[in-house]
Amino acid sequence: MNTLFPLGLPAATAFYLCLYLATLVVHLIFMHYVLAGSIYLAFGRLMGRARCQACSWQAILVDWLPFATGLAITAGVGPLLFVQILYGREFATANLLLSHRWMAILPVLIVCFYLLYLQKSAWIARRAWAWRSVVAAIACAGFLFIAWSWTENHLLMLDQAAWPGIYAAGSLRYESAAVLPRLAAWCFLAFPSLAIELAWQGRLLDRLDEPAAAGMQVLGLSPVRRLAVTALCGWAGTLLASWAYWPSIPDAARAAITGPLGGPWLAVVAVGLVIQIASWGGAFFSDRLARGQLIVMTAAWVATLLGVAVVRETIRLAAVDLAIGGQLHQQALGIGGLPVFLVFAVLNAVAIGWCIRTVRGQVTTGSEG
Ligand code: HEM
Numbered sequence: 001m002n003t004l005f006p007l008g009l010p011a012a013t014a015f016y017l018c019l020y021l022a023t024l025v026v027h028l029i030f031m032h033y034v035l036a037g038s039i040y041l042a043f044g045r046l047m048g049r050a051r052c053q054a055c056s057w058q059a060i061l062v063d064w065l066p067f068a069t070g071l072a073i074t075a076g077v078g079p080l081l082f083v084q085i086l087y088g089r090e091f092a093t094a095n096l097l098l099s100h101r102w103m104a105i106l107p108v109l110i111v112c113f114y115l116l117y118l119q120k121s122a123w124i125a126r127r128a129w130a131w132r133s134v135v136a137a138i139a140c141a142g143f144l145f146i147a148w149s150w151t152e153n154h155l156l157m158l159d160q161a162a163w164p165g166i167y168a169a170g171s172l173r174y175e176s177a178a179v180l181p182r183l184a185a186w187c188f189l190a191f192p193s194l195a196i197e198l199a200w201q202g203r204l205l206d207r208l209d210e211p212a213a214a215g216m217q218v219l220g221l222s223p224v225r226r227l228a229v230t231a232l233c234g235w236a237g238t239l240l241a242s243w244a245y246w247p248s249i250p251d252a253a254r255a256a257i258t259g260p261l262g263g264p265w266l267a268v269v270a271v272g273l274v275i276q277i278a279s280w281g282g283a284f285f286s287d288r289l290a291r292g293q294l295i296v297m298t299a300a301w302v303a304t305l306l307g308v309a310v311v312r313e314t315i316r317l318a319a320v321d322l323a324i325g326g327q328l329h330q331q332a333l334g335i336g337g338l339p340v341f342l343v344f345a346v347l348n349a350v351a352i353g354w355c356i357r358t359v360r361g362q363v364t365t366g367s368e369g
Helices: 011-047 049-054 056-103 105-119 130-158 160-169 179-205 223-248 251-258 263-286 291-319 322-333 338-359
Strands: none
Touching (some): 011 049, 011 179, 011 322, 049 056, 056 130, 056 179, 056 322, 105 130, 130 179, 130 291, 223 263, 263 291
């Protein structure tokens, strides 16, 4: 594995790895909105009714979090399929060892989903403000639990030496010094994504390329400045958490990250990060965000996410010998089904188009009551 990813890997394995990474990036785009959005809202609610009503970002989040959660879940299915083709043995073992603890993500996800709808219901609008804080905090805790579960499961996959001990003890937990900093890195990384996603949504409602009205300020910060602070603090936290995570990465994986396999992708992450930090810094000082600036930032952001996904994968490639499954990947590649796929793709496109047409014109977005 001394060649740039994905070169040097067997064709079938490289094919599935690329599909896995492409679909994982889509999952990250929506999952970040949900994870950072629910944290943003849970803390935002603590500022009280008046400030929350002035914050258009919170109003957007209340409106859009349920839909974004649906997208995050749906977008999780693609990588879930490919991870099983690529790392079936490791993934299934970690799932089985964590057992009920792992499966708990499903009921938690369902409860969180309903809480997000409750958050925008007329029922809660009639209740005391404190109830919105309670609901937002519970939903946020649930999404943090789900993120923690994915991280714990992922790290357990990689630590084969821990499997017999966990099985013998019947433990439903995998304890490792890597879990907390890695989870923290994911949570912080979600904030720069949220800032860009909210900026695009905000452009549909207000002009971000001119100074905001005084009534839109919260804690003395305009909407653009609040996004800039969100993104910049997210990056600071990501770097700090990654620095804390680094010592727990095995030597072979560190060499893979900085070597020919992952090194150039790490450089992509670094360049994307610098562009985003510089752009948000500029937006903060000028107090405006032009469309062109946002487009550059978005391109850098997507490149960064792809780089992060590949670097994340190099850690796993250093721990798991994919050559063992090479035969299976080749077999999987020979299995067809394109006509069935196309039929369902068309049926789904028609159903989605019909739904969009039905609700179009009835959607209202505004500040909260
Ligand atoms: C909306 C709640 C969700 C959150 C907050 C969440 C969070 C995460 C996080 C933090 C990771 C990275 C784990 C790591 O590398 O340490 C991850 C990976 C992943 N998630 Fe999600 N996730 C959510 C829902 C889902 C759902 C419902 C699915 C499946 C349908 C899913 C599929 C995946 C897959 C396949 C991976 C990659 C696993 C691997 O490569 O080992 N996620 N998710």
